[in-house]
Amino acid sequence: MQHFEQSVYDLIVETSTNLPGDVRKTIQAAQEAEDRATRAGLSLSTIATNIEMAETRVSPICQDTGMPTFIVHTPVGANQIIMKQQIRNAIARATKDGKLRTNSVDSLTGANTGDNLGPGTPVIHFEQWENDDIDIRLILKGGGCENKNIQYSLPAELEGLGKAGRDLDGIRKCIMHAVYQAQGQGCSAGFIGVGIGGDRTTGYELAKQQLFRHVDDTNPNPDLAKLEDYVMENANKLGIGTMGFGGQVTLLGCKIGVMNRLPASFFVSVAYNCWAYRRQGALLDGATGQRKSWIYPSGTDTPMKSAAADAAAAAVDNQPERREVVLNTPISEEQVRSLKVGDIVIINGEMHTGRDALHKHLMDHDAPVDLNGAVIYHCGPVMLQDEQGWHVKAAGPTTSIREEPYQGDIIKKFGIRAVIGKGGMGAKTLAALQEHGAVYLNAIGGAAQYYAECFKNVNSVDFMEFGIPEAMWHLQTEGFAAIVTMDAHGNSLHADVEQDSKAKLAQFKEPVFK
Secondary structure, eight states: TTTHHHHHHHHHHHHHOOOOOOHHHHHHHHHHHHHHTTTHHHHHHHHHHHHHHHHHTOOOOOSOOEEEEEEEEETTOOOHHHHHHHHHHHHHHHHHHHHOOOOOOOOTTTBSSSSSTTBBSSSSEEEEEEESEEEEEEEOOHHHEEEETTTEESSEEETTTTEESSSSSHHHHHHHHHHHHHTTOOOOSSSEEEESSSHHHHHHHHHHTTTSOOOTTTOOSSSHHHHHHHHHHTTTTTTTOOOGGGOOOOEEEEEEEOOOOOOTTTTTEEEEEEEEEEEEEEEEOTTTEEEEEESOOEEEEGGOOHHHHHHHHHHHOOOOTTTEEEEEOOHOOOOOHOOTTOEEEEEEEEEEEEEHHHHHHHHOOOOOOOOOOOEEEEOOOOEEEEEEEEEEEEEEOBBGGGGGGHHHHHHHTTTTEEEBBOOOOOOHHHHHHHHHEEEEOOTTTTTTHHHHTEEEEEEEEEGGOTTTTTEEEEEEEEEEEEEEEOOOOOOBBBHHHHHHHHHHGGGGGHHHOO
């Protein structure tokens, strides 16, 4: 097994940086289905560009490299204790090399271990089988989409859909509701795995296991195959679209599994995965641990770069209603109040990252820098340091709604003029934007390489004690593009899309399966 640890390291790098071929083909099909002149179409072109950049640079597709979860099938007699330690060694090495973000945090103190090792991380499931080879699979599922997982206990009353009973129609309603409730916060367009039955724990495990299936496979259970087809056809009628911007493509894949349950319990568990569907596997020689083949199609064989991005850019440029505004930080209130939902904003100057720990801290403390007229970016970047200093390796937006309890107060207290994130924010933040003169800008979730290129220098950093993702990075920015989705006049694209999709959800109330 002298090659096992290196094979695991290679698997981690491949999973983090090179989206598999079956996922790429699905995203390409989504590009063809979406109007390229729309916000959703432009977002898909940005996503395609980011996928290629990550592969070329061998850098993370998304800065949130998630909870590394392994499923390992081993021959009888394999030493799983040694294999587990070698997996942990490979995780620590990949983290040090910037292929994984430091994501393992003490739940009580908030301290970051710095190497992705700790109680419960990484997740490793071992299974024995009678084959001589080792089958090892990895999924990197980020926190933004993990937070949109949902579990239903049937019977239940579902918003917009009415009663969901303990039958195939009740399951159908749960799945449709799961897609609706995710909106754009899980980096749609996404993939879902569904687990029917089990208990609360095994139901979620079954749901996540479905995400290891091939995108283009067919469910061997005819009832579930029919249900998967139904969901794929109808979930895209909700109009949520890529990033929740509205559009034709909301769901890219649906895989459903079933297991037995207790008579008193009927759980439907849904694991939501973003478009950055990072899962790969390798078949290894059982004696040496050397890789024999990849389990999923290599992304290298399915290039994303095509005329699509250029065509999309040209189509958007030809839209007379499109408005592009260049802003240099610090930004004035007058500049902000001139913006409206739908405007594309290009930001130059210094930008400051801020996530959960920083927002909580700023509620009761002063900021280390002047934030009047500043831009706060909801981002936990992947950073590497060398003799020249710190460098941004991946820097896409995190889900903004987590900061809803703080954001309005922070805007008022410090005079912040722009907040950048993904998925939108709620009524409290919208009111603060209007009252104090600020805007919310939606960046493209998962496009970590696309945005990393906009950061030309790391000016300084504060609160490193919070850990690299939660620290406050002061970044010199050039050409950072995002879309105004909540303006200073009380308008919110996110609220509009949610209201529209809720109305469309109601059409799926009536029974479908007899």
